[in-house]
Amino acid sequence: MHLVTSDAMQKIEQHLCQQYGIDTLLLMENAGKNVANEALSILKEKNLKQVIILCGGGNNGGDGLVAARQLLSVSSAYPVTVYLLANPEKLKKDPLYNYRVLKNTSARIIEVASVKDIEIYPQSLVIDALLGTGLSKPVTGLYRETVEKINSARDVFVLSVDVPSGINATSGAVMGSSVKADYTVTLGLPKRGLFVFPAREYTGKIKVADIGIPIILQEAFPIKDILITPHLIIEYLPERNPDVHKISAGVVGVIAGSPSMLGAGILASLGAYCAGAGMVVWPLPFSAASLVKIHLPEVVTPLVESTQAQRYYMPSVAEFLGKNFAERKCRSLIIGPGLGVSPATSFFVEKIVQASSHIGGVIDADALNCIAGERQLWKGRLSGWIITPHHGEAARLLGSSPKEVAENRFEAVKQLADYFQCIAVLKGPATLIADPSGNIFVNPTGGPELATAGSGDVLSGVIAGILAQTGKHLESAICGVFLHGLAGDMLARNKKEITAKEIAYQIPAAKKVVRDGQYRIPFMDGD
Numbered sequence: 056m057h058l059v060t061s062d063a064m065q066k067i068e069q070h071l072c073q074q075y076g077i078d079t080l081l082l083m084e085n086a087g088k089n090v091a092n093e094a095l096s097i098l099k100e101k102n103l104k105q106v107i108i109l110c111g112g113g114n115n116g117g118d119g120l121v122a123a124r125q126l127l128s129v130s131s132a133y134p135v136t137v138y139l140l141a142n143p144e145k146l147k148k149d150p151l152y153n154y155r156v157l158k159n160t161s162a163r164i165i166e167v168a169s170v171k172d173i174e175i176y177p178q179s180l181v182i183d184a185l186l187g188t189g190l191s192k193p194v195t196g197l198y199r200e201t202v203e204k205i206n207s208a209r210d211v212f213v214l215s216v217d218v219p220s221g222i223n224a225t226s227g228a229v230m231g232s233s234v235k236a237d238y239t240v241t242l243g244l245p246k247r248g249l250f251v252f253p254a255r256e257y258t259g260k261i262k263v264a265d266i267g268i269p270i271i272l273q274e275a276f277p278i279k280d281i282l283i284t285p286h287l288i289i290e291y292l293p294e295r296n297p298d299v300h301k302i303s304a305g306v307v308g309v310i311a312g313s314p315s316m317l318g319a320g321i322l323a324s325l326g327a328y329c330a331g332a333g334m335v336v337w338p339l340p341f342s343a344a345s346l347v348k349i350h351l352p353e354v355v356t357p358l359v360e361s362t363q364a365q366r367y368y369m370p371s372v373a374e375f376l377g378k379n380f381a382e383r384k385c386r387s388l389i390i391g392p393g394l395g396v397s398p399a400t401s402f403f404v405e406k407i408v409q410a411s412s413h414i415g416g417v418i419d420a421d422a423l424n425c426i427a428g429e430r431q432l433w434k435g436r437l438s439g440w441i442i443t444p445h446h447g448e449a450a451r452l453l454g455s456s457p458k459e460v461a462e463n464r465f466e467a468v469k470q471l472a473d474y475f476q477c478i479a480v481l482k483g484p485a486t487l488i489a490d491p492s493g494n495i496f497v498n499p500t501g502g503p504e505l506a507t508a509g510s511g512d513v514l515s516g517v518i519a520g521i522l523a524q525t526g527k528h529l530e531s532a533i534c535g536v537f538l539h540g541l542a543g544d545m546l547a548r549n550k551k552e553i554t555a556k557e558i559a560y561q562i563p564a565a566k567k568v569v570r571d572g573q574y575r576i577p578f579m580d581g582d
């Protein structure tokens with residue numbers, strides 16, 4: 056599903072008017088009618104008594120004015136009160152037109168000078184049409200007080216028009232203060248910001264309303280942001296042929312672990328097996344291999360020599376390992392979980408990534424920190440690899456701070472993919488995946504239960520496991536992130552405390568839910 060920024064939406068609207076001669080009034084009429092239809096269903100379903108519509112001075116407010124008229128035209132069962140936060144004399148164009156028409160109906164229209172003028176009764180449907188994609192500055196003054204009044208109202212249902220007022224439709228940030236909606240009817244095309252945090256805590260369920268933007272026009276604009284849906288994942292799920300054997304099923308090579316962090320590699324290997332890899336090959340010194348066998352006897356552990364107490368891999372073995380992975384027909388690698396960081400490890404990472412670039416795979420955790428230490432050296436050199444940083448790692452890779460990354464996640468993931476010319480997975484709530492052409496995929500699955508040690512190691516294994524089966528980098532990253540999150544969601548239905556191992560073991564069940572067509576995005580209404 057394509058997602059739009061505020062800018063893109065405005066351009067599409069302009070194009071529609073110029074190219075097709077469609078008047079914006081018609082779009083506003085369609086918008087308001089859709090909102091009224093949703094409102095009527097909610098009024099009946101929730102057994103509410105009246106409608107309160109809060110309108111700002113822009114087109115979002117205009118949509119609210121149309122919704123008021125449309126509601127009154129189809130039902131007299133519900134009194135409608137419109138609170139207008141703008142001076143009617145200052146209204147322009149479409150909102151002005153709709154204000155004049157609404158004056159001729161039975162709607163109560165109250166011009167708001169102070170928040171005290173607004174009364175929100177229990178059992179009301181509150182329609183929030185204060186601010187939409189035109190939000191241009193933090194919400195302050197009367198608008199802020201109104202937002203707070205809506206949020207503190209009890210026993211009401213809040214429907215936001217297009218976006219909850221105060222949410223930046225492009226980034227998902229709260230601009231000072233935002234309405235907390237139970238339901239958001241987003242108009243025409245879904246706004247990108249609604250699908251990431253913090254906005255997702257403010258939208259309630261999201262419905263995309265058709266306001267008459269022709270599909271052909273949507274296609275004419277190169278929209279680069281995409282919400283990952285189950286329809287997309289079904290296409291990307293790896294399938295096994297009946298005549299498959301363990302090698303053709305997909306072999307994953309692993310470079311992970313150190314004496315203090317062996318578990319990271321075990322979890323990554325487990326993730327790869329649970330995602331369907333036929334074999335996992337993890338070269339290790341004898342002592343470490345013996346430990347791994349106890350926990351995961353399925354892993355093949357060719358021996359490597361290490362003369363160091365602190366690490367398993369010396370730079371001198373990198374070339375041999377690269378060749379060995381190729382001889383063992385590895386189709387993807389996982390490099391990094393639990394490796395530790397030291398100058399020698401950085402040098403090893405540089406050499407192993409070079410020696411195995413014909414295979415490619417996932418670079419995660421400490422290997423990313425090694426790369427970050429010499430980021431200029433790696434510019435444009437990770438093609439064929441998928442990197443999976445969390446915010447801290449991403450900040451190091453970009454030479455910025457975790458705060459900057461967290462506040463600009465779309466830009467950060469895009470920059471990572473562009474700078475290193477790879478597939479970048481920016482982990483966290485609503486994980487983002489970008490490719491070097493600037494496409495960004497937003498993941499709807501996964502919640503706070505995933506914040507458990509080793510969960511990221513499992514993810515790198517799942518992605519590499521899928522890649523070994525399909526050979527498709529972007530698709531494997533998307534599919535792996537989605538299934539990992541869905542596995543967490545499924546586990547979280549029974550308990551909130553989950554462990555990384557459980558996430559891995561849940562992956563096959565998550566796959567089945569998608570394959571059987573049973574998955575619906577929980578915060579979306581309709582497909």
Ligand SMILES: NC(=O)C1=CN([C@@H]2O[C@H](COP(=O)(O)OP(=O)(O)OC[C@H]3O[C@@H](n4cnc5c(N)ncnc54)[C@H](OP(=O)(O)O)[C@@H]3O)[C@@H](O)[C@H]2O)[C@@H](O)CC1
Binds near residue numbers: 067189190191218242
């Ligand atoms: N695109 C489409 O195809 C369609 C779009 N439609 C609808 O139009 C909406 C976008 O409308 P829009 O551009 O008029 O902006 P909108 O969100 O109403 O706000 C602008 C007003 O708010 C003001 N303002 C800004 N920030 C503020 C703040 N913090 N605190 C207080 N005031 C603030 C700003 O004042 P200014 O800053 O310019 O002085 C201006 O007056 C969109 O979300 C959708 O609902 C539909 O009708 C159908 C088709």
Ligand SMILES: Nc1ncnc2c1ncn2[C@@H]1O[C@H](COP(=O)(O)OP(=O)(O)O)[C@@H](O)[C@H]1O
Binds near residue numbers: 445501510539
């Ligand atoms: N609050 C959250 N909501 C959704 N997903 C989360 C949340 N916190 C963490 N995750 C997910 O959990 C995983 C954690 O990975 P990472 O930080 O590398 O952990 P570790 O290093 O312990 O394995 C990532 O897939 C991330 O997207």
Ligand SMILES: [K+]
Binds near residue numbers: 184186187216217220
């Ligand atoms: K709104």
